[in-house]
Amino acid sequence: xxxxxxxxxxxxxxxxxxxxxxxxxxxxxxxxxxxxxxxxxxxxxxxxxxxxxxxxxxxxxxxxxxxxxxxxxxxxxxxxxxxxxxxxxxxxxxxxxxxxxxxxxxxxxxxxxxxxxxxxxxxxxxxxxxxxxxxxxxxxxxxxxxxxxxxxxxxxxxxxxxxxxxxxxxxxxxxxxxxxxxxxxxxxxxxxxxxxxxxxxxxxxxxxxxxxxxxxxxxxxxxxxxxxxxxxxxxxxxxxxxxxxxxxxxxxxxxxxxxxxxxxxxxxxxxxxxxxxxxxxxxxxxxxxxxxxxxxxxxxxxxxxxxxxxxxxx
Numbered sequence: 001x002x003x004x005x006x007x008x009x010x011x012x013x014x015x016x017x018x019x020x021x022x023x024x025x026x027x028x029x030x031x032x033x034x035x036x037x038x039x040x041x042x043x044x045x046x047x048x049x050x051x052x053x054x055x056x057x058x059x060x061x062x063x064x065x066x067x068x069x070x071x072x073x074x075x076x077x078x079x080x081x082x083x084x085x086x087x088x089x090x091x092x093x094x095x096x097x098x099x100x101x102x103x104x105x106x107x108x109x110x111x112x113x114x115x116x117x118x119x120x121x122x123x124x125x126x127x128x129x130x131x132x133x134x135x136x137x138x139x140x141x142x143x144x145x146x147x148x149x150x151x152x153x154x155x156x157x158x159x160x161x162x163x164x165x166x167x168x169x170x171x172x173x174x175x176x177x178x179x180x181x182x183x184x185x186x187x188x189x190x191x192x193x194x195x196x197x198x199x200x201x202x203x204x205x206x207x208x209x210x211x212x213x214x215x216x217x218x219x220x221x222x223x224x225x226x227x228x229x230x231x232x233x234x235x236x237x238x239x240x241x242x243x244x245x246x247x248x249x250x251x252x253x254x255x256x257x258x259x260x261x262x263x264x265x266x267x268x269x270x271x272x273x274x275x276x277x278x279x280x281x282x283x284x285x286x287x288x289x290x291x292x293x294x295x296x297x298x299x300x301x302x303x304x305x306x307x308x309x310x311x312x313x314x
Contacts, residue, residue: 027062045133054126059116121178141170214274
């Protein structure tokens with residue numbers, strides 16, 4: 001029983017790393033199956049186009065899917081096109097706010113498509129097909145070997161005997177080297193970005209852990225309280241409808257209240273708030289001296305927000 005608890009605790013503590021590892025693993029398996037079953041190089045003048053589409057289109061779809069499932073995107077976009085009367089936000093502040101959200105979201109959305117491309121390159125089949133139809137590579141491989149070499153190169157992906165020829169073996173090596181360099185580059189950028197994010201965090205390590213615990217608890221209680229409140233409101237409305245009576249007064253948050261607690265939150269060293277709701281409640285419920293949309297700086301706690309969003313399942 002203790003072993004099970006240790007495993008469960010490990011999974012909870014490393015949920016983010018494990019989730020990205022699972023995404024990468026599923027993407028790798030999907031690419032391997034897809035390339036084995038679906039990919040069939042035409043071995044003619046259309047090699048380059050066919051291989052490029054096979055490599056880029058699925059990666060682009062995975063990239064869009066990564067955006068779709070990211071909660072921070074919807075927090076940023078929901079209601080952003082509606083113009084508030086008397087409201088103002090400078091173009092510079094708006095651009096900065098969007099960039100500070102989109103940059104980390106884009107980095108996370110690139111995990112699956114880059115995995116797809118890396119696995120495809122390590123497999124070499126896609127690259128061999130694309131390279132065999134590329135005029136620049138043809139000229140490089142078939143230098144001083146005549147037109148016959150050019151024609152044979154286009155047919156290489158479909159002929160196992162041609163793949164063993166010395167002048168064509170380099171294509172597989174090139175593909176695998178590019179794939180390895182891509183993986184090394186991704187790992188390096190991810191490590192550096194994580195280090196920079198933690199370095200600039202306004203929280204110490206233990207306070208950072210406390211903030212994650214608070215955020216998780218707040219979300220769980222919000223779900224419970226919101227369901228209770230919605231249930232009471234629905235019961236009141238249905239009771240009035242079926243009994244044809246006037247509704248009793250019922251206090252519920254205003255549109256402004258919902259808008260203010262839906263803003264992306266970032267902390268600073270001058271404040272000790274752990275969420276937008278926490279700051280909102282402690283600054284006179286979002287009045288003029290409280291939270292302002294243009295004051296938001298989502299990038300500072302982007303890592304915490306992303307962990308919170310992934311744990312909430314939104």
